Amino acid sequence: MKKKIISLCLVVMIPTMTVIASEKVNYSLDEAVNEILSNDSSIQSSEDEIELSNAARNYLDEFTDELEELQEVQQEYNEKSKLWSAEYSAYAAIYEYLKAEESLQLQEENLEITKKELDIVGVKYDEGLASEQDLIQAEMSVSNAEFALQSSEQRLNQMKYQLNQQLDNELNTTININDIGEISRLSASEYDAEDVAYDMTLEHESLIYYRFVMDTYEEIIEESEDLSGAGSYSGQIDSLETQITALQAEIDELIANGAEQTIIDEKEVEKQYLMDQKSQLESQASSDRRNAEEDLQEYYEQEKEKAQADLFDQMDKIELAAYGYADQIELAHLQLDMLEENIETQQQLYDMQEVRYNEGLITATDLEKSRTNLLDAKLDLVNAEMDYALLLKEFELFKEGLLK
Numbered sequence: 001m002k003k004k005i006i007s008l009c010l011v012v013m014i015p016t017m018t019v020i021a022s023e024k025v026n027y028s029l030d031e032a033v034n035e036i037l038s039n040d041s042s043i044q045s046s047e048d049e050i051e052l053s054n055a056a057r058n059y060l061d062e063f064t065d066e067l068e069e070l071q072e073v074q075q076e077y078n079e080k081s082k083l084w085s086a087e088y089s090a091y092a093a094i095y096e097y098l099k100a101e102e103s104l105q106l107q108e109e110n111l112e113i114t115k116k117e118l119d120i121v122g123v124k125y126d127e128g129l130a131s132e133q134d135l136i137q138a139e140m141s142v143s144n145a146e147f148a149l150q151s152s153e154q155r156l157n158q159m160k161y162q163l164n165q166q167l168d169n170e171l172n173t174t175i176n177i178n179d180i181g182e183i184s185r186l187s188a189s190e191y192d193a194e195d196v197a198y199d200m201t202l203e204h205e206s207l208i209y210y211r212f213v214m215d216t217y218e219e220i221i222e223e224s225e226d227l228s229g230a231g232s233y234s235g236q237i238d239s240l241e242t243q244i245t246a247l248q249a250e251i252d253e254l255i256a257n258g259a260e261q262t263i264i265d266e267k268e269v270e271k272q273y274l275m276d277q278k279s280q281l282e283s284q285a286s287s288d289r290r291n292a293e294e295d296l297q298e299y300y301e302q303e304k305e306k307a308q309a310d311l312f313d314q315m316d317k318i319e320l321a322a323y324g325y326a327d328q329i330e331l332a333h334l335q336l337d338m339l340e341e342n343i344e345t346q347q348q349l350y351d352m353q354e355v356r357y358n359e360g361l362i363t364a365t366d367l368e369k370s371r372t373n374l375l376d377a378k379l380d381l382v383n384a385e386m387d388y389a390l391l392l393k394e395f396e397l398f399k400e401g402l403l404k
Helices: 029-039 060-126 132-167 193-203 206-224 231-256 261-358 364-400
Strands: 007-011 018-022
Touching: 060 132, 060 206, 060 364, 132 364, 193 261, 193 364, 206 261, 231 261, 261 364
Parallel strands: none
Antiparallel strands: 007 018
16 A cells, blocks of 8 residues: 555535545656655665674574464465365356356257247248258257257266365255345445555454564564573573583682681682673673664664565455455446346347348348357356356455455
8 A cells, every 4th residue: 555645535516425635646657667666675786685683683582472372373364265265266166167157058948949940940941932042051959059068068077076075075966055045236435445454454364473473573663672591691601600600619618627728729820710701701792782782773664664664565455455456346337237138138139130131131140040049148148157256256255354
């Protein structure tokens, strides 16, 4: 989603009617290309990227829980996304099967019509009112319709086999899909691109991970302000502490047993040497810790900025999808209207051609062409209706959280 959206709103003096004029921006070809490149995060220079120092890496274990939780959040969305994708694929398979069923039914009806036409032509031929060419054409029409029906049956069988496999049935199991109901069209307000984009860029599930990344990095930055421990020096310091404690116990025992002072002094010198080593390591650890605090804060500030850029990129994708779905749904409505009108027109034309054929004004070829046009119009509408139903399901899944 763009970081700044400018639009002009003109309220027309008609109740509840608002006209929105989109901003118009002019670019030269080179300007447009350069602007696109400057906004492309995938080609941003990595020269200034911060890398963690060894000192900082020694403290990463302190943030293991936060980083593991990031992976869990991402995995959770990935699992949901897989489920949504599988659900979409299931609906797609079912609608393809329904298309094949409807197509078969239309081909069966078409065959019946061609047979009736053949009967009529046969009677007219016997009466001397139709030519042998008309009879041959009518017979060919029946053959073509029978072949088309067989092709539809074969396609339906293939769809049935595939669907039965997905349903874990025997391949030849007869499938009845019930409760399909009428495919209702969405109202304009239900797929309004601007409204959907606004809502989805606030609550789309794919954004949860990116926002969680930013929150996690902010938490790490805060925790990095006051690190604890000695980092890579912990083992050495602990070892020296153990040796110092042991030496002190030995000195105490020597004193208690009245040992010579020279022996005690030697042990004290040895202890002091270890203490100096320990102090030196603690000083170095303190310096490294301060450097690690600075490095970690700078590094995760950078990572947070990257996460924010990724968030904006994802919001752009969601916005683009919202507008894409709005265009697809709007176009589907226009297509359905056109195809419904086309069927009415083709039906009227076929009825007229049938009358004209009975009156001997056209040939059987002309009548077949009109009937084929009507059949094609019906098939086109069936396909468009099923495609629209699948589009609505995809749009619904998009609003639930799927982003294809």
